Amino acid sequence: MAVTVVTGAVKTKRGATLGYLLPALLLIALFFIVPVLMLLMRSVLEPEVGLQNYKALLGSTTYLRVFLNTFLVAGVVTLVSIVVGYPVAWLLAIMPQKWSRIVLAIIILSMWTNLLARTYAWMVLLQRTGVINKTLMGLGLIDTPLALVNNLVGVTIGMTYIMLPFVILPLMGVIRTIDPAILRAAALCGAGKMQCFLRVLLPLSLPGIAAGALMVFVMSLGYFVTPALLGGTSNMMLAELVAQFVQSLVNWGMGGAAALVLLVVTLALYAVQLRYFNPARGT
């Protein structure tokens, strides 16, 4: 949407608008495009000219497993976030505004809390002697503590918690635009609750689901702190790999190559979203 507005403005007052945009464009060029290009250069220049870094990255099963794990975690987190976030977004959209404001404030406050603090909190909650395991054992539901941390389960729980607002907010926005009278019409047409949801509510909230899913998936692909703290060594993610290349191995070539693969995947997904779910073009 914002893009359309800007192009419209450029067409009417091209020169003047470009002038206003110049500082911002310079900032983006200097701090975003140039570093990415430099990283790209290093990935094909170090240690020698050629694509050997990409060959090594995509040819080794170890690294491929990191890629697969990254997509697996990002995919699972996206799915769980949508499944958990949809009912919350729906409730927020239909509850009276004085209540939804409070719930929204709580959700947004959690976003503002320090990420590291929140992740450590999950470590405490999820560990073998943590509150969750102790409660479950106290209730007699389990005999031995569940392995909730240092594995995929821990990463999924921790990241879903962090990503939920990014699903809830766009979904709530879309669901709020759906006229409740449409659902009443569906009911009188004979649709029960489940059919109303599957045939009307869900298709109409698809743009919100797509926007939320893309946001969460892309953010999850490059996530570092939570997987590093809550995940095990056996399921390393791409961001951790990049950190390892750069920090421990001082291998900027491999690090750059890994980062660029991530960037390309992200851009490809964004293109898909724009093509199929762009509200400005109509779905």
Add this chain to the structure above:
Amino acid sequence: MTQPFLSINGIRKNYGNVTAVKNVSMDIAQGEFMTFLGPSGSGKSTTLYILAGFQDPSGGDILLNGQSLLSTPSHKRNIGMVFQRYTLFPHLTVGENVAFPLRIRRRPQAEIAERVKAALKLVRLEGFEDRMPALMSGGQQQRVALARALVYNPPVLLMDEPLSALDKKLREEIQFEIRRIHQETGVTILYVTHDQEEALRLSDRIAVFSQGEIDQIGTGPELYSNPATRFVAGFIGDSNFLDATVVTSNAGKAKLALGDGAVVEGVPLHGPSAASSRASLMLRPERLSLSRVSVPSGIAVTVRDITFLGNNVEVSTATPAGVDLAVRLPFGHEAISSLARGEQAWLTFDTASAHAFA
């Protein structure tokens, strides 16, 4: 006695301390066009929503062919409805919208195609199957909504101010279509509106709602010529109201004193009829005649304004007490030739055509 097709029995609806619907009862015959007419907040829409199953009444019952509808959820009532706002499914084409109720009912594909075609033909939108609703005008969208509500042959069709979002010309066009569709299909229609003209144009009978209750049910001419309450008299057609005092009353006819000495006899009186109680005398503008010479029982007035309305001329007058009385006379009437503002005149009327409300 045969049981009524649709029977609304003592429906009440309270929201906390507020009573939206007090005690609504009526019987509706199969194939009848019944309109709920009233201002906003009079309980007409709430009654319709209770029929649709969107709201549960606080008391009373609704019987369709003798069976209570209340325990049946909306989606199983098999009732059709057209809403005030556009409620087509925006992600489906016109054809898919109309097919929706049939798909839900798992009808065979061939039957769906055939009935969708027939329904679109009924609303004169043949060939619009593949159009998206967002690309249609408001009037077209409401016609598709009508097709969607009729495609599964519901016994009752509810319409909640379906034309209020349309402009006047389009509204009249679709009113005509609704009448035609009612005649062609024979479906029983319950129609909610606050527009008396629309109600008169469409309905077999009209139920006038006021403050959660039905003031009167009847055909348009009945309501116009014999209103049961002051509210009905004021809501249906144009009317003048004049304060009066009951002198005597006998068998529903009253002798009234009009303040400035004028006394009229034989006026139908509605409501309690104690002598010397206050009453409101209703006079239709077209039932008043104007005389420029003093008439014994006439109401003395001053002419305020004269408005030419085509086939009619409206003369605005005021009594010495300052009550405005409008008189409508046919164009060319001798009493108004060279009539001027500020002139004295006397108004008379046939007492049987007036109504007094105590």
